[in-house]
Amino acid sequence: xxxxxxxxxxxxxxxxxxxxxxxxNFLTNERSLILYxxxxxxxxxxxxxxxxxxxxGLVTANYQAPVDTSGLWVNEGLTNYLSDVLAVRSxxxxxxxxxxxxxxxxxxxxHRPGKMWRDLQDTATMAPTLWxxxxxxxxxxxxxxxxxxxxxxxxxxxxxxxxIRNKSGDKESLDDFLALFFGEGGNTxxxxxxxxxxxxxxxxxxIVPNDWAAFFAQRLHELTPSAPRxxxxxxxxRVVYRDAPSAWTALKGDKDFAYxxxxxxxxxxxxxxxxxxxxxxxxxxxxxxxxxxxxxxTIP
Ligand SMILES: [Zn+2]
Numbered sequence: 202x203x204x205x206x207x208x209x210x211x212x213x214x215x216x217x218x219x220x221x222x223x224x225x226n227f228l229t230n231e232r233s234l235i236l237y238x239x240x241x242x243x244x245x246x247x248x249x250x251x252x253x254x255x256x257x258g259l260v261t262a263n264y265q266a267p268v269d270t271s272g273l274w275v276n277e278g279l280t281n282y283l284s285d286v287l288a289v290r291s292x293x294x295x296x297x298x299x300x301x302x303x304x305x306x307x308x309x310x311x312h313r314p315g316k317m318w319r320d321l322q323d324t325a326t327m328a329p330t331l332w333x334x335x336x337x338x339x340x341x342x343x344x345x346x347x348x349x350x351x352x353x354x355x356x357x358x359x360x361x362x363x364x365i366r367n368k369s370g371d372k373e374s375l376d377d378f379l380a381l382f383f384g385e386g387g388n389t390x391x392x393x394x395x396x397x398x399x400x401x402x403x404x405x406x407x408i409v410p411n412d413w414a415a416f417f418a419q420r421l422h423e424l425t426p427s428a429p430r431x432x433x434x435x436x437x438x439r440v441v442y443r444d445a446p447s448a449w450t451a452l453k454g455d456k457d458f459a460y461x462x463x464x465x466x467x468x469x470x471x472x473x474x475x476x477x478x479x480x481x482x483x484x485x486x487x488x489x490x491x492x493x494x495x496x497x498x499t500i501p
Contacts, residue, residue: 216252216391219244232452238293243284249383250283251276257395273325274421275401278354282362283379285355301449303359303433306352307440310428312459314477315345322421324349338465338473339488357420359432361405364416367435368409378408 213220221240227233228241256272289299310316324331324345331347338346362375382404386394396404402413420429433440446457454468463479464486466472472488475481 214244214247214251216248219247235294235298235452239284239288242287242291242293243280246280246283246287249379250280253386253392253394254383255393255395257397260393260395268329269326270328271322271326272398273328274321274350274354274357277351279358281351281355282358298449300438301447304440304447305449306355307428307430307433308442308460310349310353310356311426311440312463312476313342313345313349313428314426314479315343316349316426317424319345320422320424321350321353340477341474342459342465343477353429356429356432357417360420360429360435361413361416361432363432363435364411365405365409368411373408378405381407 219241221244223237223240224233227237256269256275258269258272259276261268285294285299285302288294289296294302324347328347328350331345358375361378365373365375365378382396382401386392398417399414402417405411405413430440442460450457456466456468456470458464458466458481459474459476462481462484463476464472464481465474465488472486475486475488
């Protein structure tokens with residue numbers, strides 16, 4: 202069992218069942234179902250990625266032993282990608298909702314000034330510390346509060362899929378890697394099989410030869426304000442900014458100033474973050490210290 206912060210304090214991952222403590226109506230309320238319906242798929246995927254196959258640093262003998270969370274970009278990044286793919290394939294989302302959600306993620310990580318000093322690996326490795334001290338959304342885009350490996354990890358796993366498809370001439374895809382890596386144990390009761398970074402790269406090489414270790418090392422350690430877009434462009438798409446919010450963004454209710462003047466504003470009008478170096482900051486805007494729990498109405 203492990204805590205899954207994607208669904209905040211309201212969920213624990215199990216081998217064979219999710220423990221989801223969201224509001225009872227979150228699957229019957231139309232807006233909640235669209236915005237959070239992928240959480241069901243998320244915990245379903247965790248049964249394999251996170252519970253059955255687990256980065257070796259996250260396997261400890263007991264709850265007192267400290268964990269090495271450096272592999273969370275697989276544990277949560279790949280699970281985030283799978284949860285969104287499963288959400289659209291199962292009909293929880295429409296194709297357009299899937300695309301809008303992905304565009305939103307790409308736009309977010311194209312506007313993360315903190316990526317210039319903190320690499321993606323560090324957000325995973327330092328996650329327990331960041332989670333324990335990070336009680337505010339203020340300047341989150343500069344500090345990177347320990348959740349970036351979810352969304353940015355998702356973009357990287359889309360890129361892995363695109364590389365496999367392009368290098369194999371569409372004969373192979375990430376599905377083949379998943380079947381190999383998570384299906385090799387057969388149908389058994391719950392058990393944990395750990396893996397190392399090297400074993401992960403080796404398994405991907407079994408699908409399509411590539412210098413996967415170098416690819417991941419670059420993505421995990423590069424300091425750039427841009428989102429990893431190889432998966433989007435490699436799949437034949439591009440991210441487009443328009444002057445009107447997408448249906449997805451409109452449904453969320455956030456004011457979309459992050460991609461223009463550099464300011465995040467909650468639906469109720471309160472500033473939750475101001476981007477360092479943005480025109481909003483230059484004009485003198487600053488975020489109050491809003492506890493993350495209050496800033497995110499999805500946290501029960
Ligand atoms: Zn998770």
